[in-house]
Amino acid sequence: xxxxxxxxxxxxxxxxxxxxxxxxxxxxxxxxxxxxxxxxxxxxxxxxxxxxxxxxxxxxxxxxxxxxxxxxxxxxxxxxxxxxxxxxxxxxxxxxxxxxxxxxxxxxxxxxxxxxxxxxxxxxxxxxxxxxxxxxxxxxxxxxxxxxxxxxxxxxxxxxxxxxxxxxxxxxxxxxxxxxxxxxxxxxxxxxxxxxxxxxxxxxxxxxxxxxxxxxxxxxxxxxxxxxxxxxxxxxxxxxxxxxxxxxxxxxxxxxxxxxxxxxxxxxxxxxxxxxxxxxxxxxxxxxxxxxxxxxxxxxxxxxxxxxxxxxxxxxxxxxxxxxxxxxxxxxxxxxxxxxxxxxxxxxxxxxxxxxxxxxxxxxxxxxxxxxxxxxxxxxxxxxxxxxxxxxxxxxxxxxxxxxxxxxxxxxxxxxxxxxxxxxxxxxxxxxxxxxxxxxxxxxxxxxxxxxxxxxxxxxxxxxxxxxxxxxxxxxxxxxxxxxxxxxxxxxxxxxxxxxxxxxxxxxxxxxxxxxxxxxxxxxxxxxxxxxxxxxxxxxxxxxxxxxxxxxx
Amino acid sequence: xxxxxxxxxxxxxxxxxxxxxxxxxxxxxxxxxxxxxxxxxxxxxxxxxxxxxxxxxxxxxxxxxxxxxxxxxxxxxxxxxxxxxxxxxxxxxxxxxxxxxxxxxxxxxxxxxxxxxxxxxxxxxxxxxxxxxxxxxxxxxxxxxxxxxxxxxxxxxxxxxxxxxxxxxxxxxxxxxxxxxxxxxxxxxxxxxxxxxxxxxxxxxxxxxxxxxxxxxxxxxxxxxxxxxxxxxxxxxxxxxxxxxxxxxxxxxxxxxxxxxxxxxxxxxxxxxxxxxxxxxxxxxxxxxxxxxxxxxxxxxxxxxxxxxxxxxxxxxxxxxxxxxxxxxxxxxxxxxxxxxxxxxxxxxxxxxxxxxxxxxxxxxxxx
Numbered sequence: 001x002x003x004x005x006x007x008x009x010x011x012x013x014x015x016x017x018x019x020x021x022x023x024x025x026x027x028x029x030x031x032x033x034x035x036x037x038x039x040x041x042x043x044x045x046x047x048x049x050x051x052x053x054x055x056x057x058x059x060x061x062x063x064x065x066x067x068x069x070x071x072x073x074x075x076x077x078x079x080x081x082x083x084x085x086x087x088x089x090x091x092x093x094x095x096x097x098x099x100x101x102x103x104x105x106x107x108x109x110x111x112x113x114x115x116x117x118x119x120x121x122x123x124x125x126x127x128x129x130x131x132x133x134x135x136x137x138x139x140x141x142x143x144x145x146x147x148x149x150x151x152x153x154x155x156x157x158x159x160x161x162x163x164x165x166x167x168x169x170x171x172x173x174x175x176x177x178x179x180x181x182x183x184x185x186x187x188x189x190x191x192x193x194x195x196x197x198x199x200x201x202x203x204x205x206x207x208x209x210x211x212x213x214x215x216x217x218x219x220x221x222x223x224x225x226x227x228x229x230x231x232x233x234x235x236x237x238x239x240x241x242x243x244x245x246x247x248x249x250x251x252x253x254x255x256x257x258x259x260x261x262x263x264x265x266x267x268x269x270x271x272x273x274x275x276x277x278x279x280x281x282x283x284x285x286x287x288x289x290x291x292x293x294x295x296x297x298x299x300x301x302x303x304x305x306x307x308x309x310x311x312x313x314x315x316x317x318x319x320x321x322x323x324x325x326x327x328x329x330x331x332x333x334x335x336x337x338x339x340x341x342x343x344x345x346x347x348x349x350x351x352x353x354x355x356x357x358x359x360x361x362x363x364x365x366x367x368x369x370x371x372x373x374x375x376x377x378x379x380x381x382x383x384x385x386x387x388x389x390x391x392x393x394x395x396x397x398x399x400x401x402x403x404x405x406x407x408x409x410x411x412x413x414x415x416x417x418x419x420x421x422x423x424x425x426x427x428x429x430x431x432x433x434x435x436x437x438x439x440x441x442x443x444x445x446x447x448x449x450x451x452x453x454x455x456x457x458x459x460x461x462x463x464x465x466x467x468x469x470x471x472x473x474x475x476x477x478x479x480x481x482x483x484x485x486x487x488x489x490x491x492x493x494x495x496x497x498x499x500x501x502x503x504x505x506x507x508x509x510x511x512x513x514x515x516x517x518x519x520x521x522x523x524x525x526x527x528x529x530x531x532x533x534x535x536x537x538x539x540x541x542x543x544x545x546x547x548x549x550x551x552x553x
Numbered sequence: 554x555x556x557x558x559x560x561x562x563x564x565x566x567x568x569x570x571x572x573x574x575x576x577x578x579x580x581x582x583x584x585x586x587x588x589x590x591x592x593x594x595x596x597x598x599x600x601x602x603x604x605x606x607x608x609x610x611x612x613x614x615x616x617x618x619x620x621x622x623x624x625x626x627x628x629x630x631x632x633x634x635x636x637x638x639x640x641x642x643x644x645x646x647x648x649x650x651x652x653x654x655x656x657x658x659x660x661x662x663x664x665x666x667x668x669x670x671x672x673x674x675x676x677x678x679x680x681x682x683x684x685x686x687x688x689x690x691x692x693x694x695x696x697x698x699x700x701x702x703x704x705x706x707x708x709x710x711x712x713x714x715x716x717x718x719x720x721x722x723x724x725x726x727x728x729x730x731x732x733x734x735x736x737x738x739x740x741x742x743x744x745x746x747x748x749x750x751x752x753x754x755x756x757x758x759x760x761x762x763x764x765x766x767x768x769x770x771x772x773x774x775x776x777x778x779x780x781x782x783x784x785x786x787x788x789x790x791x792x793x794x795x796x797x798x799x800x801x802x803x804x805x806x807x808x809x810x811x812x813x814x815x816x817x818x819x820x821x822x823x824x825x826x827x828x829x830x831x832x833x834x835x836x837x838x839x840x841x842x843x844x845x846x847x848x849x850x851x852x853x854x855x856x857x858x859x860x861x862x863x864x865x866x867x868x869x870x871x872x873x874x875x876x877x878x879x880x881x882x883x884x885x886x887x888x889x890x891x892x893x894x895x896x897x898x899x900x901x902x903x904x905x906x907x908x909x910x911x912x913x914x915x916x917x918x919x920x921x
Contacts (some may be wrong), residue, residue: 443642447656448632517729
């Protein structure tokens with residue numbers, strides 16, 4: 001056990017070393033992996049708010065001399081044949097193609113990733129609504145906004161086709177009035193963070209509760225703020241309307257691509273999250289417009305890649321590093337997202353591991369009955385669960401099989417991984433049993449054991465030696481596979497890192513932290529398994545007890 | 554009523570029929586050895602006896618209970634029959650003593666202490682008490698088989714079935730297992746032994762059963778069966794197991810193949826190491842020195858008669874088919890020959906030449 005501990009400590013030290021090495025690399029500026037602070041005083045957002053070039057949005061600037069706000073490309077023509085980053089599920093690609101010839105597209109799950117890709121030069125432009133586009137280009141000196149809008153559009157709340165609720169909310173919107181909404185728009189796109197408060201749901205809620213699928217990674221429209229709570233312009237609007245209607249709101253945060261399936265499967269009453277109204281969406285959903293939102297392009301600024309004078313040198317690097325650390329962990333208690341994510345990952349891994357093991361052994365037992373029908377069912381189950389990607393299995397479970405059932409996503413994740421791990425356990429144990437010499441069973445039978453007793457007392461203990469290390473390996477694979485549960489709205493370790501990235505627009509700290517957490521978790525759990533196994537392993541124990549008789553003789 | 558009665562037992566797999574209406578009765582206290590060519594149903598018979606195989610038809614009546622009837626509580630009957638396998642089948646995850654204790658505790662429901670005492674008695678009987686806490690992987694084949702016998706005996710069976718107990722053993726280890734079985738036979742325990750071990754059949758058994766064509770082809774007292782078997786197939790079998798022969802054209806000679814087959818025969822006949830090396834050397838010297846592969850039509854016959862224990866081993870080389878037969882006979886027959894190969898052959902035994910055959914009575918040599 002001491003040796004084990006030593007080994008774990010040395011591994012952790014190794015990781016720490018790699019971690020430090022990566023920090024040094026990033027400080028020396030080799031990989032441009034973030035660490036850019038908010039724009040300095042050069043851009044005063046407050047002033048720009050007034051001189052809006054687009055109706056509601058704040059224009060970037062009219063002083064073209066500042067490189068940090070001058071876009072790399074000034075017209076659509078220059079962007080011909082360039083690569084555009086598009087959010088999966090957003091209808092921007094068609095629109096871009098309409099304006100810009102030969103545009104190529106890369107698809108991402110969060111806008112944070114798109115901006116990172118943009119800064120890294122993997123794509124040349126990103127598309128988003130005016131609010132997001134402006135907010136991001138204003139807070140990052142490497143990014144700039146192209147002022148010419150791609151298209152004038154409206155944000156809408158998405159309801160299932162023919163849902164009568166839509167009328168109710170539309171009416172509420174009219175009654176609340178455009179001015180009230182406009183006030184909120186100014187607050188959430190402004191720079192004064194102290195005003196950005198989501199109202200408490202202190203109304204009685206006589207008219208019931210609605211479930212809302214809410215985007216959770218697009219600042220300033222809809223994102224996770226303090227303690228991972230949902231906030232932004234969208235939730236603020238929704239709660240204003242809810243107050244008017246006197247209904248309570250239950251938010252379920254998720255990625256853009258999950259919003260519409262979530263509503264369609266009946267898991268939520270409607271979806272909100274800076275969804276622009278277009279023909280495609282109107283085909284499947286009814287949409288209630290609540291604010292205009294033009295589509296605009298974010299590109300690299302002319303200053304991109306050039307370092308500010310003040311940030312050069314070791315001191316600059318240190319202060320940048322500190323600021324980045326603060327943004328990632330301290331601000332808005334973001335570390336809580338990570339710790340909660342770690343907890344979710346642990347829960348899914350441990351429970352699906354235990355239940356999967358039990359499920360697997362039940363399958364082994366059922367297969368031993370040699371019933372043609374049962375064996376057929378097991379084989380089909382095995383084929384399906386082994387043959388499909390884990391993400392697809394989870395999505396089918398969540399949206400199809402448990403589509404109409406109110407069930408926590410984390411439970412669906414546990415069920416999904418239990419099934420997958422169970423089937424793996426079954427096939428590993430089955431082949432381990434086949435690997436035990438046939439003569440062992442015959443010898444046991446010839447001594448008078450029944451088949452079942454011979455199996456548990458003679459065959460299984462010998463098979464264990466073969467399947468145990470294999471299962472341990474499979475369990476590690478299971479822990480790693482759980483990183484996809486974000487697909488069904490569970491905030492696990494990976495998704496927590498993603499959410500933080502969507503706020504800070506930096507990759508380094510969130511990703512490295514997530515990597516280190518996974519590494520430690522996997523090491524700890526596999527060490528724990530080995531430890532438990534050693535404790536219950538029979539060989540040593542038995543022999544020790546028998547020594548007693550030996551001495552008596 | 555006899556202790557065990559087997560009536561018209563039939564078993565077939567596809568188009569192979571190992572048992573084709575076999576009848577056999579066994580009385581209490583008998584030690585029966587079952588011999589016969591490979592693939593004639595000896596092992597199948599034994600495995601049907603404790604129902605590791607299910608016979609297609611026929612009856613097995615054990616102490617008045619028909620084992621082939623549906624609903625026979627076969628696992629209870631199996632505790633009354635011990636079985637020793639060719640491949641030992643010790644439980645590899647248990648130590649020697651646990652191998653013997655666990656079945657007692659699980660099935661006979663005796664206490665741990667009693668099981669331990671019984672295990673000790675049985676281990677001492679087979680001379681392996683010193684290995685009680687070893688694991689099977691650390692034992693030799695012979696030791697494993699002795700433990701397997703002890704494990705079977707600890708269950709206090711009424712009959713012990715041995716399925717080729719020495720076939721998987723190195724020749725050097727066969728004796729230890731044989732002597733354990735021989736001792737056991739003297740205790741009056743009923744035993745049925747399938748074996749290729751003629752010593753066992755001859756010296757230990759009270760009755761020898763020759764199985765061929767899926768039936769009991771001939772049976773009788775060992776003296777009768779080995780000296781004067783009545784039926785032709787039995788005679789062939791008994792004769793063949795005592796004699797090794799190579800017969801073929803010189804051009805077909807593959808010295809390694811010949812030596813390998815000779816070696817196998819020697820091991821089966823329990824020639825000691827010296828005797829066996831002498832045989833090998835004589836054959837090797839003769840073949841390499843006196844046969845000429847270019848004479849494609851030359852024909853050679855080599856025989857080794859193992860004889861009874863204590864009798865000389867005789868190698869016969871028939872040179873009549875060789876083109877320079879006369880020369881060869883002259884060279885080997887000459888006491889003062891200069892030919893080194895001939896000298897070596899002469900050193901192993903006195904060659905007598907008769908009708909073109911060289912007959913060498915190998916010198917007796919003690920086992921090391």
